[in-house]
């Protein structure tokens with residue numbers, strides 16, 4: 001069996017609890033790939049991972065390789081093919097008497113984590129390693145991590161697949177079609193309420209979703225805010241941030257990167273902007289992407305953006321620029 005090394009931070013958290021079994025079950029990397037898993041946590045929590053390791057062994061998947069728990073990021077990421085950076089503080093919890101409500105509150109709290117992690121990844125993970133940032137604020141955390149990694153051969157992604165899945169589900173429900181009929185979804189920009197889940201270029205059975213649904217009022221006043229605010233709605237309803245759906249989206253992202261994108265379709269994730277669509281270079285920005293399945297990821301070009309789309313993309317770009325400004329000391 002081929003072997004790969006995968007590291008996950010926040011391994012004792014709620015997303016990881018849904019994520020880890022699916023990484024070592026053959027589902028994500030294929031039935032013929034053995035996955036060596038490094039579980040990374042803060043020192044106060046790392047002992048709990050012994051229980052997680054027992055459970056992973058008890059799942060009995062033949063694709064499960066070695067299992068290591070560590071609080072040492074350098075040990076965790078050494079020689080890894082994939083690093084899933086989930087560890088960070090979610091919204092909704094209370095710190096020093098203050099409820100952490102918005103992603104901006106998380107910028108300073110979580111941003112710091114990604115400097116040392118980025119540095120360790122750049123130095124010790126494989127040169128063709130792929131890094132997926134799930135922990136919020138995901139785009140700017142990825143910007144910090146990538147900058148500190150100082151390794152342009154590695155590929156950094158921030159997760160927008162959960163937003164993409166949410167957007168597809170809403171369109172499918174409204175059009176009364178199977179979710180598999182909804183393709184070509186792009187989440188432009190930030191994984192935050194400024195994201196633009198593009199309904200014009202998304203397709204339902206090959207036709208623009210806006211045309212199929214034929215209800216602009218619903219698109220602009222129901223669909224968009226619902227997708228943009230879905231994370232908060234889940235937190236309010238569940239008393240904890242989304243976990244099973246977030247883990248599922250992380251698996252979807254890894255698979256989308258690892259396999260060739262079906263012809264005519266694309267997938268959504270945030271990657272460093274190369275200036276496409278006028279997005280400032282270097283921002284970690286949600287784009288429509290295709291994968292060769294052999295490590296090459298490209299931004300799909302020449303997608304038509306109407307004035308509405310352009311105004312939304314400007315808003316989310318400006319938010320990412322202001323997040324970048326807020327953490328500029330972490331980018332030096």
Ligand code: NAD
Nearest residue numbers: 009010012013014015041087088089090134135136162246
């Ligand atoms: P959680 O609180 O259940 O788990 C987070 C874990 O990270 C904790 O066990 C904590 O000890 C650990 N951790 C903190 N700092 C760490 C560090 N430096 N190294 C290693 N581990 C560390 O939270 P969760 O519900 O699993 O969510 C994790 C993050 O994912 C949050 O920031 C949340 O907002 C984010 N999230 C993102 C998306 C997305 O679509 N991008 C979706 C859902 C949640």
Ligand code: LMR
Nearest residue numbers: 091136230231232241242
């Ligand atoms: C989500 O989208 O569910 C997560 O990013 C959690 C959050 O804070 O919104």
